[in-house]
Amino acid sequence: MIFLTRFDGTEVVVNSDLMVTVEKTPDTVITLTTGDRIMVKEPIEEVVARAAAYRHRVLQGPGVRADAHDIAAGMAAGSGPIATAGGSKES
Numbered sequence: 001m002i003f004l005t006r007f008d009g010t011e012v013v014v015n016s017d018l019m020v021t022v023e024k025t026p027d028t029v030i031t032l033t034t035g036d037r038i039m040v041k042e043p044i045e046e047v048v049a050r051a052a053a054y055r056h057r058v059l060q061g062p063g064v065r066a067d068a069h070d071i072a073a074g075m076a077a078g079s080g081p082i083a084t085a086g087g088s089k090e091s
Helices: 044-060 068-072
Strands: 002-005 011-014 019-024 028-032 037-040 082-084
Touching: 002 037, 002 044, 011 037, 019 044, 028 044
Parallel strands: none
Antiparallel strands: 002 011, 019 028, 028 037
């Protein structure tokens, strides 16, 4: 799940597994497998980076979570180390 911002300023959490396309028209429009379309403020590159970062965390397996910096940055890719359940940091 990734956090994004609608144009009215409300935050929306999107299941990145349901994304079919992300388009720049000139605004960023996400089309889901359900056929729903969501327009967000973030540029297309940021949406892709957040989806990739989320997928990376999922593939790390149980016990891996985003650190506070990832959450504050909207879970953007490359935003910082990932904290593990044991409290250690990985780069």
